[in-house]
Amino acid sequence: MRDLPPDAMPASDVQGRARGARGGHADAAEVTDVLPALAAPSAARGRSSARTTASHARGAPSAAGDPADDRAPADLPYGMPGKPLARGPFLWGLTAALGVLTAWGLAQALVSSRSVIVLIVVAAFLAVGLNPVVExxxxxxxxxxxxISVVFLGVIMLFALFGLAIVPPVGQETSDFLSAVPEYVESLSANPTIRQLDEDYKILANLQAYVTSGGLGTAVAGGILGAGAVVLNAFFSGFTLLVLTLYFLGSLPTIKEYLLLLVPASRRPRTRAIGDEILDGIGGYVAGNVLISVIAGGLSWLFLTVAGARYALALALVIAVMDLIPLVGATVGAVLVSAVGFLQSWPLGIACVIFFVVYQQVENYVIYPRVMSRSVDVAPAVSVIAALFGGALLGAVGALLAIPVAAAVALIVREVVLPRQARL
Structure with a gap:
């Protein structure tokens, strides 16, 4: 028997191993037949791994989130997925529509809460204006x-004085008018022109039928309810304004410090200085405007008392309140008081017209420049334009707030915008 090389294997061992290999292939075939569902995914994962490896080797991006998913068609019975909706026009249009609806909803919310916003703005304005007195x-x-308690008590006393001066004369005039209605009817009946019109068109008969049918009572009741609702709403708004002013006045230093925290730390000293100057300007404007109104009301009361006008104090308070409104307030107050003077007597009405024309010239060219020279620095043309825009946006409240807002904007432009433009 020949000697075998060291790495040679006996024939018996070779045959045994061949039988074992055939047995192993048979076992693998049985396993594959029993578990066909597991064999295909394994092969698919193998092919996916191979493609992923090849893709990474080529520097392609990751397949996560890719519409062409690396899965075999056998795993996707409904076909390969399409492009994601993030790039499609449908999702873009839906997002744009939701944005428009959100903006529209916010705009409607602002319009619905306009009265509340106006109350908050006026309360903050009054708090800033009263703060110099508190300091x-x-x-x-x-x-x-x-x-704050002393200042707030003074404000409440002013409101109470205004109510006590206005309500009794209005009530007395209303009572006198109702008492004089029968005399007015008799005077109308005795007038030849009215008698002829009544014969032609049956005016008094129709009026009597309207009164007896209950239509007048319904109209009067509706008018009374409407007037009561207006008075109640005005009372509620005034009370809310006082409460908000008190809260703003008490927490004004805290609000200032909190707003400064929103500014970068490197810019806080400059922002604090500009903010303090703006607040001082607003406070000076409010104080100056109130002082001018007090002067107008005091001189008007003195003139009306000397002229013998009835309800001189109430008419003087009307002048003082209307004088708070820039540009047109003094004129409107003068027209109202002059009309009341003409109702009392023609000489009194003419005297009222002469007095208010002369006084407005003195106020516009003497009193107003001297009082406002230390509070706001706004050109006359800018003041007129700002008052017009403020009145168009918020009415009398907007006209009242327009001038200090214009002064604040002018200060920011002068201290921030112009130096930055100069450095460019």
């Missing part, structure tokens, strides 16, 4: 809480 009392040794 003046603080400098004289009074705590801020007591200073």
């Amino acid at each position: 003046m009392l603080q400098r004289r040794g009074m705590s801020r809480r007591w200073a």
Whole structure:
């Protein structure tokens, strides 16, 4: 028997291993037949891994989120997925429509809450205007809480004085008018022209039928309810305004510090200085405007008392309140008071017209420039334009707020925008 090389294997071992290999192939075939569902995914995963590896080797992006998913068609019975909706026109249009609806909803919410926004703005404006008085009392040794209480009590007394001066004359005039209605009817009946019109068109008969049918009572009741609703709404708005002003006045330093925290730390000193100057300008404007109104009301009361007008105090308060509105307030107040003067007597009405024309010239060219020279620095043309825009947007409240807002914008432009433009 020949000697075998060291790596040679006996024939018996070779045959045994061949039988084992055939047995192993048979076992694998049985397993494959039993578990066909597991064999295909394994092959698919193998092919997917191979393609992913090849894709990475070529520098292609990752297949995560790719519409061409690396799965075999056998795993996707409904076909390969299409492009994602993020790039399609449908999702873009849906997003744009939702954005438009959201903006429209916010606009409707702002319009619906316009009255509340106006109350908040006016309360903040009054708080800023009353703050210099509070700080003046603080400098004289009074705590801020007591200073706010004193100032707020003075504001309430002014409101009460205005109500006491206006309500009794209005009530008395209404009562006198109702008492004089029968005399007016008799005078109309005795007038030849009215008698002829009544004979032609049956005016008095139709009026009597309207009164007795209950239509007049329904109209009067509706008018009374409407007037009561207006008065109640005005009372509620005034009370809300006072409460908001009190809260703003008490927390004004805290609000200022909180708003400064929203500014970068490197810009806080400059922002604080500009903000303090703006607040001082608004406070000076409010104080100056109130002082001018007090002067107008005081001189009007003195003139009306000397001229013998009835309800001189109420008419003077009307002048003072209307004078708070820039540009047109003084003129409107003068027209109203002059009309009341003409109703009392022609000489009194003519005297009222002469007095208010002369006084408005003095106020416009003497009093107003001297009082406002230390509070706001706004060109006359800018003041007129700002008042017109403010009145168009928010009515009398907008006209009242327009001038200090214009002064604040002018200050920001002068201190921020112009230096930045100069450095470019």
